Amino acid sequence: MEQEDSPVPQSAGREDFGKFQHGCEHYRRRCRIRAPCCDRIFTCRHCHNEAMTSLSNPKDRHDLVRQDVRQVVCLICNTEQEVSKSCSKCNVNMGEYFCGICKFYDDDTRKKQFHCDACGICRVGGRENFFHCEKCGSCYSTPLRDNHMCVENSMKSFCPICYEFLFDSIKDTTVMPCGHTIHLECFREMESQNQYRCPICSKTVMDMSASWALLKMEIDCTPMPEEYSHEVSILCNDCSHTSKVRFHILGHKCSQCNSFNTRRISTGDVNEN
Structure with a gap:
């Protein structure tokens, strides 16, 4: 399962001419956002979080709440304006995919972005390929429907290996047989180290x-x-x-x-x- 974050494509075909020309290492888009928490301008919330969480003073460190963004700056004409899909001055489309709830723009629609009302955020991979598990509190791929052990709000927790918050992590996650969730790369690292127990409940999570x-x-x-x-x-x-x-x-x-x-x-x- 993934959320809206996904790497910028390394190359684009002729049909994408005009896209992928602006943005940052996280997304290609034709606008920047003004962070209401610190009144500074960044290309995306990840750029903001990387800068703000590395400040020397711990009291100044903070994350951006994506839904709180109200102003964006067009990268074509530099006009600051309220959040919208198109620039109010030059009328450029600021992102092929746009979510007015998440204030999210992205030119690469091949990711098949969609907004999940229950999760409250955008995810990638195509709406038809996911379902929302109410008990676990997150979207999972359709093969897991009626095929996983539910743990209440299991996604709204930290990865038991790297301790990154899972719900809005940009990394792929997986559900272990015990129902607890973990980053897919962390799970594979467990496998490589012959660690077969869930770090949370100690149940066997691999075929032993x-x-x-x-x-x-x-x-x-x-x-x-x-x-x-x-x-x-x-x-x-x-x-x-x-x-x-x-x-x-x-x-x-x-x-x-x-x-x-x-x-x-x-x-x-x-x-x-």
Whole structure:
């Protein structure tokens, strides 16, 4: 899932002649915005946020609320005016895509921008390819309809890896099987590091069947010495079942769901009462 932010295209075809000539690294558009929070002019809200959140004085740092923008400056004739799709003086179209709610302009309509009233912001990817999940509080791609675990307002939280706020992040996000959300690139980094647990709830979020079959084989082939042959109590992070199993240094399998995503909840000492 993406919101309205998307990289500026590296090149444009002949049909795009006249577009992509103005703007910034975030968008191509023919206007700049006046930020009402600090009364300064920037090409887009990301330019504003990058500048304002890097100020040396923490008290001066702030983000721009996109809906609060009231004035824009035409990049063709330099006329400042109220927010509108076309310049009131030179009549230039200030953005092929325009949202009067988000005060958002973008020339690259190939992104298939659309405004979601429930989210309150513009997103990209085509309205027909997304649905809004009321419980999760965000738009998800249609394959996830009736095919994901809902967690209330899961998108209105921070990525558990990089701690960036997910709801209006410019990066792609994904829903883990447990229902918690995460940046797609952060999830892939977890995979590359063999971190298979959700950082929030510790449930298994990847297919571990092959790894656990190998682990069981190693455990069966590696009996523990007699002095370590005792039971320990474990809690399964996947099904929350508590059970007693024989201690093994390599891991403990849940007797309910056969998951090795477990944790000891007793010491299992020989002298334990």
